[in-house]
Amino acid sequence: MFRLMGYHRRRYRLANGWSIRFRIISTLASTGRPHGIKYAFTLHDTDGLRLLGFDNAHGIPRAETYDHRHPFRRLTDLKAYEFRSADDLICDFFAAVERACRQEGVPFEVDAEEIELEAEDESEPEEPR
16 A cells, blocks of 8 residues: 555646546545545546546445446446555556547557646545546
8 A cells, every 4th residue: 555655646647638646645444445545546638627537535336345436438427446456456547547548549658757746735535527
């Protein structure tokens, strides 16, 4: 989990202007968040509108844990996500972003000059717009 915390506040810009954002905070382990983290990994378009996401900000029907994903361009169609490990979460998220790029016919290229940390705030990860 420690490695996952290193992604907190990171924002990566893709060559087409989209951005990838990470919000991760440590929290008490609970039934909904048994791993002791609250996270939101999101892909946004050039206007900042969310295109897809993986998070555990809230529960979903018939699921014990809060881990779920919002499929590309179907954000209200929540799908349960089986959290296996921090590394798998990162890999699964980037694979979903790569598929979204391929679906839109845009290159999955991170602009190395545009990696930044977002401003720190005291709020918890939320359902980004």
